[in-house]
Amino acid sequence: MRTIAVLNQKGGVGKTTVAVNLACALSLYGKKVLLVDLDPQCNATISLSSANPSVGNIYTLLCGGTSLEQSITIISNNLHMLTSSIDLAGIEHELTPADLSIIKDTFVHVGTYDYIIFDCAPSLGLLILSCLTYVNEVFIPVQPEFFALNGLTLLLKSIDMVRVKLNPEIAITGIIFSMFEGRRLVTKEVVDEVTRHFGTSAFKTKIRKNVKLVEAQSYGKSIFDYDKESIGAKDFASLAGEVINQEVRT
Amino acid sequence: MRTIAVLNQKGGVGKTTVAVNLACALSLYGKKVLLVDLDPQCNATISLSSANPSVGNIYTLLCGGTSLEQSITIISNNLHMLTSSIDLAGIEHELTPADLSIIKDTFVHVGTYDYIIFDCAPSLGLLILSCLTYVNEVFIPVQPEFFALNGLTLLLKSIDMVRVKLNPEIAITGIIFSMFEGRRLVTKEVVDEVTRHFGTSAFKTKIRKNVKLVEAQSYGKSIFDYDKESIGAKDFASLAGEVINQEVRT
Ligand SMILES: Nc1ncnc2c1ncn2[C@@H]1O[C@H](COP(=O)(O)OP(=O)(O)OP(=O)(O)O)[C@@H](O)[C@H]1O
């Protein structure tokens, strides 16, 4: 089972769009996937119109109000989801550095999935650190914009700290260029710099800027349900193929 | 003196671009402005290429390592800055809900400014809450995109909590439409909905999408220093004019 946090504390770089559509793409390849929305803004939950008051969510699960089975929303055969709730914002203030195993402890009895993918808020707060205490892998969406590179320094520093103090297993195993517009000069500069630093961790597939991805979100559908012939669907299918080819960790 | 937090926990909506260029525009109108970069990503600091290791910053100030005078970087006669540092990320984990007056206590001796403007990280963590404990006003940049509206619910809830428990003075006094593209359908829907909810707090000036704003950042300049004839410069001059016309609080 691969456990992956989709994380970049720089805001608006495509974390949710990547987490949701990659999870869907993997499930269409026959992988069993659990998508966890760890952002109180609930953007991943909205993206698949999966908010359901009669089922629990990540907040009720972490607080102990519901069991794991009672908290899982079934999107399709191969895709399950732990939706988010606005109440999750409260958890951040209740956690102390001593509670960082809250996610690890909660997920210890999670069923048999091939992938567990977390959509993270743009933050390096205690809830995100507790997620990094649990996962083995981090995927970093990078929007090739001017501010992209300096944000990565802070992110790498935080992940190094987690590896030394909390979770020796954690590794950055994927850099995903998102909202990619090949013609711009800044794009080439950022891609060259990131590839020089991360080498083979940078996926070859780039998620191109594609308005169909935005439209799909506004209809509460994955790109595959909305328009499977679109550039967005092709890019995410190709990305999922590369992710599956990486499978070495179980 | 007006104290304003530029805040929206939704990422990448233009907080830094608005905080930096509005601060510059106000200073060109003759107002004395202190711009505070409260994001460990240092994007506002980079935007004005103001990082200076021989001067203190908001981190050394909050930790008590430097005094206020030792921490201020002078950008121009009317524009001073408290730059950020990657170390600021550490403060978030050291704060407890009992320390929320850290910013209020630090700024109690701040000199005579007409405006103090905080560029906030995309978060509602304890450092941001301590900023909200201090300021009288909140400006919310809104990018008219699909996810814009649901993020506002969480933000309003947090500001209401601050008003009740920490700072009865705080009020939302400005909604700024940023990265505005008038032709898109989603834009009209979001603008109508936000204006219905916030009424006159929504500024008439919309900050239009303008590549010159991005270019200015990559050169470490405000839009006025980079290209004062650009759409971006005109929009921020017009926004600053509206902000000055609001002056009722001192
Ligand atoms: N490849 C793409 N093409 C076009 N638009 C995109 C693409 N990826 C993301 N977007 C749009 O960009 C905006 C930001 O994307 P998204 O919300 O996924 O980023 P995020 O990193 O999750 O944001 P946050 O930091 O708030 O969590 C959204 O409006 C989304 O629809």
Ligand SMILES: Nc1ncnc2c1ncn2[C@@H]1O[C@H](COP(=O)(O)OP(=O)(O)OP(=O)(O)O)[C@@H](O)[C@H]1O
């Ligand atoms: N009016 C605009 N026109 C064109 N590009 C813009 C505009 N405003 C912001 N941008 C670009 O959009 C991206 C996001 O803007 P910015 O960094 O200011 O957002 P933010 O809300 O501060 O992000 P974060 O949540 O990470 O703090 C940046 O690359 C910036 O250059």
Ligand SMILES: [Mg+2]
């Ligand atoms: Mg997101």
Ligand SMILES: [Mg+2]
């Ligand atoms: Mg910013």
